[in-house]
Amino acid sequence: MSGQKRGESTEQTHISYFLDDIRYQGKSERTQAAYERVLSDFKEYLASRSLTLESANHRDCMAYIHQLRGDVASSTVATYASYLHRFYDYMTRVDAFEDNPMAIVVEELDESINTDPTRRDISIEAMHSFVETLSHPLDRAVILTLLKTGIRAGELCNLDIRDISLSSSPIEGSHRPRLDGRRDSMYVDSAPAQGVTYNGEKRAASNKRKRATTIPVDGELADVLREWLAIRPDPISDASPLFVSVSDEWGRRISPAIVHHLVETHARDFGWYRAGGGPEENVTPHYFRHFFTTHLRDRTGDRGVVKYLRGDVAKDVIDTYTHDWGNRVREEYEKNIYSLI
Incomplete structure (x- = not known):
C-alpha cells in the first residue's frame, strides 16, 4: 500500500484507504462516518496501550470489545465488531496486514449472541x-480432529x-494413566x-468443557495423526504439544x-466462508463441533453418548458413561462415526 499523504501517519493511511474502498462500493456518507468513528476510537484505544492496528492481536481486539459492554447496547457492540x-479483512486482502485478529473475536461474539443459529447444512x-482438498499433514490433522x-x-x-494413546x-512418549x-x-x-500454567506451560486458551472426557480415535483419525506426527517439528515447550506451528513460529x-x-482459509477456498458472513453461513472451527454433534446424534440416536463426548453434561451422566466407557462409548462411537477420507 503506497501513497501516504504528507503529515498522515501509516495508521491513518490504512484507515483512509479502507474508507476510500467502502466509498467506492457505494456506502452512504452516514455509513462511512460510522466506520471512521469506530476505527478512530479503536486506534486511540490501542495507542493508549502502545499498540498499533497492525500489531494488535485477537486478545487486544477482544479486550476492546469487552470494555464496550455496559457503555453501549449489545447490538452496538456487535456492529463495532x-x-x-x-477493516482487518480488507487489510489482509490487500496484503497490508498478515492476518485478521478480529476473525476469532467475531466468531466468539456470534456464538454468545446467538447460541443456536441456523447453520449451513x-x-x-x-x-x-472438503477434506479431500487438504494436503498438508498439519491441516488435515487439525481439521479432522475437530x-x-x-x-x-x-x-x-x-x-x-x-x-x-x-x-x-x-x-x-507416554500417555496419561487415565488412558x-x-x-x-x-x-x-x-x-x-x-x-494459568498447566503441565509446565502457561496456556493461551481455556478448555470450556464441564468435565474431562476420553474420546475414541477411529482408524481414519489415527492414520492422519500418525502422518502428522511423522513430520511434526520438535516442540519448543517441554509440555510437548500435539500440534505445533510449521511456519514463522516453528x-x-x-x-x-x-x-x-x-x-x-480452506473454507474460503471451498466457498464456505464469506467476509462479513455470520455463523449461519460461514464454516469455522465451531461449525465442526456443530457438524459432529448433529451427524453423530442422528446416527446414534443416543443424546447421552454425544453429550458425554462433548463434555457438557452433569456429573451423574459423566459417571455413567465413564464407568461403561469401553462397552458403550467406544462401541457406539466406532459403530456410528462417519467416514471422511
Missing part, C-alpha cells in the same frame, strides 16, 4: 469432498502428546485455563487464532 472485522459427502471429536479450537490447542505412534487400557483414544481435560504450540485462520 463487524466494522473492525471488515453440510452433508457428510460434501464434507468428505470433525471427528467435536472438541473446541482451544481444547485442540491445549492437547499434549500425553493426551493421546495411539497404537504404532511414530514418536516416543491405560484405552487404545487409540484422546483425553480432553477440563482444567486448562487461559493464563515448533511453538498453535493458538486458536491460528486454527481459525487455517479453517477460514
Whole structure:
C-alpha cells in the first residue's frame, strides 16, 4: 500500500484507504462516518496501550470489545465488531496486514449472541469432498480432529502428546494413566485455563468443557495423526504439544487464532466462508463441533453418548458413561462415526 499523504501517519493511511474502498462500493456518507468513528476510537484505544492496528492481536481486539459492554447496547457492540472485522479483512486482502485478529473475536461474539443459529447444512459427502482438498499433514490433522471429536479450537490447542494413546505412534512418549487400557483414544481435560500454567506451560486458551472426557480415535483419525506426527517439528515447550506451528513460529504450540485462520482459509477456498458472513453461513472451527454433534446424534440416536463426548453434561451422566466407557462409548462411537477420507 503506497501513497501516504504528507503529515498522515501509516495508521491513518490504512484507515483512509479502507474508507476510500467502502466509498467506492457505494456506502452512504452516514455509513462511512460510522466506520471512521469506530476505527478512530479503536486506534486511540490501542495507542493508549502502545499498540498499533497492525500489531494488535485477537486478545487486544477482544479486550476492546469487552470494555464496550455496559457503555453501549449489545447490538452496538456487535456492529463495532463487524466494522473492525471488515477493516482487518480488507487489510489482509490487500496484503497490508498478515492476518485478521478480529476473525476469532467475531466468531466468539456470534456464538454468545446467538447460541443456536441456523447453520449451513453440510452433508457428510460434501464434507468428505472438503477434506479431500487438504494436503498438508498439519491441516488435515487439525481439521479432522475437530470433525471427528467435536472438541473446541482451544481444547485442540491445549492437547499434549500425553493426551493421546495411539497404537504404532511414530514418536516416543507416554500417555496419561487415565488412558491405560484405552487404545487409540484422546483425553480432553477440563482444567486448562487461559493464563494459568498447566503441565509446565502457561496456556493461551481455556478448555470450556464441564468435565474431562476420553474420546475414541477411529482408524481414519489415527492414520492422519500418525502422518502428522511423522513430520511434526520438535516442540519448543517441554509440555510437548500435539500440534505445533510449521511456519514463522516453528515448533511453538498453535493458538486458536491460528486454527481459525487455517479453517477460514480452506473454507474460503471451498466457498464456505464469506467476509462479513455470520455463523449461519460461514464454516469455522465451531461449525465442526456443530457438524459432529448433529451427524453423530442422528446416527446414534443416543443424546447421552454425544453429550458425554462433548463434555457438557452433569456429573451423574459423566459417571455413567465413564464407568461403561469401553462397552458403550467406544462401541457406539466406532459403530456410528462417519467416514471422511
